[in-house]
Amino acid sequence: MQILKYFWALISLISILSSPVLADRLKDLTSLAGVRSNQLVGYGVVVGLAGTGDGNTGITLQSMQSLVSRFGVTSEVEGLNGDNAAAVMITADLPPFTKPGQAIDVTVSTIGGAESLKGGTLLMAPLLGADGETYAIAQGNIVVGGLGVTGADNSSLTVNIPTVGRIPRGASVERIVPTEFLNTDFVILNLHRGDFSTANNVAQVINDNFGADTAIPLDTNSIRVRAPNDPAQKVSFVSVLENLEVDRGAPPAKIIVNSRTGTLVISGNVKVTPAAVSHGTLSVRVNEDQNIDGGDAIAIGEGAQANAGAAAVPDTQITVEEDVAKAFLFDAGVSLSDLVDAINAVGATPSDLVAILEALREAGALNAELIVI
Numbered sequence: 001m002q003i004l005k006y007f008w009a010l011i012s013l014i015s016i017l018s019s020p021v022l023a024d025r026l027k028d029l030t031s032l033a034g035v036r037s038n039q040l041v042g043y044g045v046v047v048g049l050a051g052t053g054d055g056n057t058g059i060t061l062q063s064m065q066s067l068v069s070r071f072g073v074t075s076e077v078e079g080l081n082g083d084n085a086a087a088v089m090i091t092a093d094l095p096p097f098t099k100p101g102q103a104i105d106v107t108v109s110t111i112g113g114a115e116s117l118k119g120g121t122l123l124m125a126p127l128l129g130a131d132g133e134t135y136a137i138a139q140g141n142i143v144v145g146g147l148g149v150t151g152a153d154n155s156s157l158t159v160n161i162p163t164v165g166r167i168p169r170g171a172s173v174e175r176i177v178p179t180e181f182l183n184t185d186f187v188i189l190n191l192h193r194g195d196f197s198t199a200n201n202v203a204q205v206i207n208d209n210f211g212a213d214t215a216i217p218l219d220t221n222s223i224r225v226r227a228p229n230d231p232a233q234k235v236s237f238v239s240v241l242e243n244l245e246v247d248r249g250a251p252p253a254k255i256i257v258n259s260r261t262g263t264l265v266i267s268g269n270v271k272v273t274p275a276a277v278s279h280g281t282l283s284v285r286v287n288e289d290q291n292i293d294g295g296d297a298i299a300i301g302e303g304a305q306a307n308a309g310a311a312a313v314p315d316t317q318i319t320v321e322e323d324v325a326k327a328f329l330f331d332a333g334v335s336l337s338d339l340v341d342a343i344n345a346v347g348a349t350p351s352d353l354v355a356i357l358e359a360l361r362e363a364g365a366l367n368a369e370l371i372v373i
Helices: 002-018 058-069 196-210 231-241 336-345 350-362
Strands: 030-032 038-047 085-094 103-110 121-128 134-141 147-150 156-159 164-173 186-191 215-217 222-226 254-258 263-266 275-279 282-293 296-299 305-308 311-322 326-330 369-372
Touching: 038 058, 038 103, 038 134, 058 085, 085 121, 085 134, 085 164, 103 121, 121 164, 186 196, 186 231, 196 215, 196 222, 254 350, 350 369
Parallel strands: 254 369
Antiparallel strands: 030 186, 038 085, 038 121, 085 103, 103 164, 121 134, 134 164, 147 156, 186 222, 215 222, 254 263, 275 326, 282 311, 296 305
8 A cells, every 4th residue: 555655656746847837637627427515405484583574474474383382382373473584495416425414505595575684593404405305404593694774764875685594504414415526437537618629638647647548528518437346545636637738729719799899709719711801880960949939028017917828839950970981901821919909900899899700701801700799
């Protein structure tokens, strides 16, 4: 075992020294199949609120009646007051390999008419997984970062969100989620962003460090890697594996446009074939005014007079201005920087830029995928 420990340390050192300077660590590019968090959800009641609870709503009163009945207390719904209690939903993430007895954070959110959870305490509530089984038990004092105040005249002030709070380490894990990680002689690496080039590069780097045929790319997203059967050796193997550095494949040429905000993102591989672009702007201004038609003058007293039949007459003025269109020429193989410089030179706005790029795509001069979100 001592020799094996030094062997893995030597492999790790060699892999770090031989890695490219600008490469990415494998742990930043991939995740292990089957090693993931699991979502938990539960329902509970928060008590101890200073009059900011749900009030006498049906679900809250029924929950309070059910809770007190567990302790042998018999009470009718009409005899309960829900002003200091709130019905809540509880959510949490159960990290992989978390063992029974360990604690996880939980988030508590109101589902009724509670105004704030500040000062409240969550009573014991089970957290269920997607299979309906209980994996954790939550309870504790709620930490609320928001503030809500209401005056006698119904004026109110709200800071952040007082109806959502957290309980740090507020749930105790009761059951472990089974995983096949330690029961197989291989691991599957899933790329965060599927790419044939990156998958092939990952397999090559692993094979260069651990021997031929250790890793086999299965598709654009997954690489299968042979691993030791012994759990201790597998953990050491993965720790070395995830620190290998790999050159990711060049991403495809894309242009992302948010038409609502005018945001534009262009990847570095966008090129334009020879094309000439002329783009101008047309401005239309409409000015609305009201003129008073004097009508007929009539006498109403000693030297005073008024206008009979006076009325407001609309006065509309429409002006049209068209800027002189500026043209620019794209030569073959124009790069991203040249494209941006040319468009900025004519003073194009974000909306103008979207129109130009769409026209270039329709003309077949843009060798990139244009995505409008």
